[in-house]
Amino acid sequence: MVTHLLGLRYLVLKNSLKRSPWQLVAVILGGLYALGVLAVVVAGLFALSFGDVTLARTVTVLGGSALVLGWAVIPLVSSGIEQTLDPARLVTFPIPLSQLLVGLTMAGVLGIPGIVTTIASLATALTWWKHPAAAVIAIVCAAIGALTCVIASRTVSALSSRLASGRRFKEITGILIIIPLIFLGPIFASLAAGAAGITDIPAIADAVAWSPLGAIWAVPSEVVLGSYGDAIVKFVIGVATPAVLMLLWKRSLASSLYTAPRSSSRTKRRGKLGFFDFLPGTPTGAVAARALTYWMRDPRYARQLIVIPLLPVFLYVSSINREGTPFLFSASAPFVAMILSITIYADISFDGTAYATHMAAGLRGRADRAGRVIAVSLFAVPLVIIISIATSWVTGTWSILMPIMGISLGLLLTGFGVSSVVSARMVFPVPNPGDSPFKSTPGGGVTSTLAMFAAWGILIGLALPELILVIVAITVGSIPLGGLALLVGIALGVLFAIIGIRMGGATLDRRSPELLVQLQRIAS
Amino acid sequence: MSDPQPNIPAPASVPPAPLALAIRGFYKRFGDKIAVNGISLDVPTGSFFGLVGPNGAGKTTTLSMATGQLRPDAGQVWIHGQDVWQDLVAAKSLVGVLSDGVRLFDRLTGEQLVTYSGLLSGMDRDTVKVRVADLLKLLDLEQAAGTLVVDYSAGMTKKIALACALVHAPRLLVLDEPFESVDPISAANIRDILHGYVASGGSVIVSSHSMDLVERMCDHVAVIADGRVLVAGTIEQVRAGSSLEDRFVELVGGRHHSEGPEWLRIS
Numbered sequence: 001m002v003t004h005l006l007g008l009r010y011l012v013l014k015n016s017l018k019r020s021p022w023q024l025v026a027v028i029l030g031g032l033y034a035l036g037v038l039a040v041v042v043a044g045l046f047a048l049s050f051g052d053v054t055l056a057r058t059v060t061v062l063g064g065s066a067l068v069l070g071w072a073v074i075p076l077v078s079s080g081i082e083q084t085l086d087p088a089r090l091v092t093f094p095i096p097l098s099q100l101l102v103g104l105t106m107a108g109v110l111g112i113p114g115i116v117t118t119i120a121s122l123a124t125a126l127t128w129w130k131h132p133a134a135a136v137i138a139i140v141c142a143a144i145g146a147l148t149c150v151i152a153s154r155t156v157s158a159l160s161s162r163l164a165s166g167r168r169f170k171e172i173t174g175i176l177i178i179i180p181l182i183f184l185g186p187i188f189a190s191l192a193a194g195a196a197g198i199t200d201i202p203a204i205a206d207a208v209a210w211s212p213l214g215a216i217w218a219v220p221s222e223v224v225l226g227s228y229g230d231a232i233v234k235f236v237i238g239v240a241t242p243a244v245l246m247l248l249w250k251r252s253l254a255s256s257l258y259t260a261p262r263s264s265s266r267t268k269r270r271g272k273l274g275f276f277d278f279l280p281g282t283p284t285g286a287v288a289a290r291a292l293t294y295w296m297r298d299p300r301y302a303r304q305l306i307v308i309p310l311l312p313v314f315l316y317v318s319s320i321n322r323e324g325t326p327f328l329f330s331a332s333a334p335f336v337a338m339i340l341s342i343t344i345y346a347d348i349s350f351d352g353t354a355y356a357t358h359m360a361a362g363l364r365g366r367a368d369r370a371g372r373v374i375a376v377s378l379f380a381v382p383l384v385i386i387i388s389i390a391t392s393w394v395t396g397t398w399s400i401l402m403p404i405m406g407i408s409l410g411l412l413l414t415g416f417g418v419s420s421v422v423s424a425r426m427v428f429p430v431p432n433p434g435d436s437p438f439k440s441t442p443g444g445g446v447t448s449t450l451a452m453f454a455a456w457g458i459l460i461g462l463a464l465p466e467l468i469l470v471i472v473a474i475t476v477g478s479i480p481l482g483g484l485a486l487l488v489g490i491a492l493g494v495l496f497a498i499i500g501i502r503m504g505g506a507t508l509d510r511r512s513p514e515l516l517v518q519l520q521r522i523a524s
Numbered sequence: 525m526s527d528p529q530p531n532i533p534a535p536a537s538v539p540p541a542p543l544a545l546a547i548r549g550f551y552k553r554f555g556d557k558i559a560v561n562g563i564s565l566d567v568p569t570g571s572f573f574g575l576v577g578p579n580g581a582g583k584t585t586t587l588s589m590a591t592g593q594l595r596p597d598a599g600q601v602w603i604h605g606q607d608v609w610q611d612l613v614a615a616k617s618l619v620g621v622l623s624d625g626v627r628l629f630d631r632l633t634g635e636q637l638v639t640y641s642g643l644l645s646g647m648d649r650d651t652v653k654v655r656v657a658d659l660l661k662l663l664d665l666e667q668a669a670g671t672l673v674v675d676y677s678a679g680m681t682k683k684i685a686l687a688c689a690l691v692h693a694p695r696l697l698v699l700d701e702p703f704e705s706v707d708p709i710s711a712a713n714i715r716d717i718l719h720g721y722v723a724s725g726g727s728v729i730v731s732s733h734s735m736d737l738v739e740r741m742c743d744h745v746a747v748i749a750d751g752r753v754l755v756a757g758t759i760e761q762v763r764a765g766s767s768l769e770d771r772f773v774e775l776v777g778g779r780h781h782s783e784g785p786e787w788l789r790i791s
Contacts, residue, residue: 273636283646362645
């Protein structure tokens with residue numbers, strides 16, 4: 001049965017390659033790339049044998065842990081990787097569960113990534129060739145480590161497919177995964193900045209060596225270092241890890257085989273209309289309520305907000321690295337305002353053909369524009385004010401609070417006006433609702449990025465009056481001028497927001513049918 | 525098609541008031557393809573009008589142009605005497621639309637979505653509340669009222685879209701493929717609702733592939749193909765003694781010899 005499953009895996013691979021020669025080319029290129037990487041890794045591991053034991057230990061432990069982590073995380077980020085032997089497709093066949101587990105594990109090990117991982121793991125024996133006993137132990141540990149990789153991947157995918165039968169879970173994990181990736185930049189930056197950090201890395205490796213991720217990879221080095229007790233404990237941890245994972249996988253597989261997948265859906269009680277209950281029962285209020293609901297529920301909107309909390313942190317870190325004035329950090333609020341103001345420039349593109357609902361109802365363009373602006377304003381205005389106050393509080397520069405708040409609100413409101421016009425005129429290719437919010441659409445990136453920078457350019461041009469006032473107020477240090485900047489920022493912002501809503505609204509009244517044709521073209 | 529010019533009719537006069545929908549000389553081309561080539565239609569008030577035709581005949585294009593969703597290259601349309609493209613907002617208050625192949629705001633619950641359509645039409649909140657409750661009951665969607673529309677089945681989605689088209693009490697309903705992927709029971713329920721609506725003075729125009737359904741359900745029918753009206757009138761006039769399906773095949777053509785080639789005749 002196990003060999004049968006393995007055979008099936010290669011048969012599917014062969015047939016899919018036959019069908020498309022380009023895929024064959026891709027596989028060959030991928031294979032060559034993997035071979036290249038593998039060669040480098042093997043050579044590197046061999047080279048480590050001539051170095052310091054601590055260095056070799058640090059590299060093998062951290063590398064091995066990263067490998068296990070990578071295998072475990074991939075099924076979360078990308079569905080549809082290695083679905084050749086999807087348990088859901090095997091449900092109809094009478095395969096004993098234990099054989100299915102072994103078959104799926106072996107199929108994973110003998111896939112291309114599995115083979116590469118296994119060879120790279122076994123190459124750790126080369127690292128310890130000067131200590132024959134450790135080298136032999138390394139081979140055993142490498143096999144267990146590679147197996148852990150595959151089992152971890154299978155377990156996570158089985159567990160997540162149980163959880164992820166709800167659409168909402170998938171949407172949220174997509175976002176959650178990306179946050180650490182965004183932090184990766186600052187983390188590397190601060191690592192590079194603090195050269196002292198490098199001395200900590202062996203300590204980190206020591207800590208990781210006690211975790212299920214790294215234990216098995218640390219065993220050979222413990223033997224070399226002569227701490228046999230630690231070696232035994234870590235070996236036990238390393239063996240227990242795949243065993244426990246296997247158990248979890250088995251249980252989740254069993255339950256998924258015997259219960260039909262059901263889609264869970266959050267259900268509201270009848271009569272509870274969410275934001276529709278709180279906002280005015282007018283067309284504008286309805287648009288605002290709908291937009292707010294989407295801000296909450298549609299990850300494509302939430303994605304635009306991820307960078308907001310990160311930006312002040314990022315600016316703060318940058319300010320610290322440069323000596324002296326924390327000026328960049330004080331500019332957090334204007335930057336956040338610019339980002340928030342532009343979030344609605346692709347709003348109709350996000351609607352897609354659902355925009356036809358607005359057309360069918362004979363909604364006035366102005367109500368459409370105003371509703372969307374109100375929805376964002378409800379959280380964007382307080383957010384910008386809070387960030388202005390918070391940055392002043394952290395830096396203790398209360399004197400620039402008024403001008404900073406003035407330019408922030410000016411940029412925010414003016415930007416709403418600009419976005420209202422842009423979004424009524426241009427349609428961008430965006431991910432469809434339900435797609436991963438990070439999915440790139442062919443050709444979409446360039447046009448929408450260009451449009452975004454153009455919008456920012458116009459925005460800065462329109463906000464010049466308060467911008468100049470603010471710069472003067474801050475350099476002179478004049479409180480009355482700062483107050484004036486605040487007033488001018490708010491007044492001009494409101495003015496431009498209203499003008500933008502009217503212009504965008506008039507455009508919609510005139511061009512909605514043409515806009516819908518564009519939306520349909522993009523959707524198909 | 526040697527003549528690519530639109531068949532623009534003589535300067536159109538406003539058609540008589542009893543027509544729920546009057547289309548004159550619709551013409552639309554997409555690139556090289558002429559989708560609608562001079563379609564004129566009269567839908568009398570109080571009629572249940574079927575629009576049938578093969579795939580790509582121009583049904584959806586015609587209905588989109590009639591409801592102000594797609595601008596015609598030429599031609600005019602009146603809904604209850606109101607020139608649609610002259611005053612889109614006024615015309616849209618008279619018509620309820622169920623479009624085929626457009627998304628809904630499906631991250632709303634069913635109840636939210638219908639409420640949204642009602643509020644967008646400018647109705648006050650209390651009226652909307654009452655009508656939404658009635659419509660959900662009528663369409664048997666009360667159980668699913670609090671579920672996100674994205675999690676609805678195809679048939680339920682059609683029903684909630686119909687509720688959105690009905691909520692502002694339009695005088696004319698324009699339904700593009702309303703029965704596609706709707707189960708027979710729901711379809712029968714929807715038919716009942718539509719018949720009740722027509723009986724109380726409303727007018728309905730539906731497009732459909734199903735001749736059988738149109739023959740049973742509608743009192744008027746128009747057959748269109750290649751962007752032209754082949755025949756229009758009451759069901760009796762159009763089918764002229766035979767069944768609608770036979771008449772349709774006869775009009776549209778494209779049916780192959782059913783015997784197959786010589787070599788395939790085994791005996």
